[in-house]
């Protein structure tokens with residue numbers, strides 16, 4: 079009995095240490111572990127993203143860190159063929175996967191670009207809006223990423239940040255608000271509870 083309790087304590091300790099290490103050393107979810115982004119996302123649902131992002135037909139939107147396209151295909155459909163969705167990811171295989179899924183669904187308005195969100199290759203004020211879901215915490219300099227998003231979104235545009243507690247890279251609403259303020263954005267509203275929500279940031 080004592081041995082079992084001891085072993086459990088060691089395992090739990092190791093898990094906590096690993097989670098803490100992971101938070102301090104952010105890195106992209108490897109393509110080989112894409113299973114984790116393909117399972118249903120509780121609380122941060124596609125319907126809630128739609129409510130937060132309020133996409134309009136014909137708009138140009140940007141998604142950072144699409145993974146395998148959990149949200150991308152629906153967003154591309156919401157803006158319609160007159161609109162466009164740029165997807166931007168560190169990993170080419172994530173982009174290829176999303177584009178292949180889009181092609182299977184007959185969606186042709188998604189443009190992939192590979193790169194690091196800390197320095198975006200887009201002109202200022204390119205997009206009507208942008209979003210990133212369970213991605214901000216994987217980026218080493220989160221402030222730089224939010225600043226870059228603020229730069230490439232048009233005045234009056236919105237940036238939606240989706241976060242879910244339990245993700246080892248979870249970013250709290252307080253931290254999101256601090257990044258927003260530093261980038262000159264206002265926190266407009268949050269959809270969902272603090273532990274699993276979309277925060278809408280607005281560029282003045």
Ligand SMILES: C[S@@+](CC[C@H](N)C(=O)[O-])C[C@H]1O[C@@H](n2cnc3c(N)ncnc32)[C@H](O)[C@@H]1O
Pocket residue numbers: 105106107115116119142143144145146147148149166167168169172193194195196210211212213216217218
């Ligand atoms: C946890 S996945 C989230 C995927 C998707 N948003 C979802 O909710 O299913 C994070 C994604 O962000 C990408 N990513 C991580 N760091 C990045 C960075 N610095 N620049 C661009 N993309 C990054 C990863 O490659 C991965 O595709």
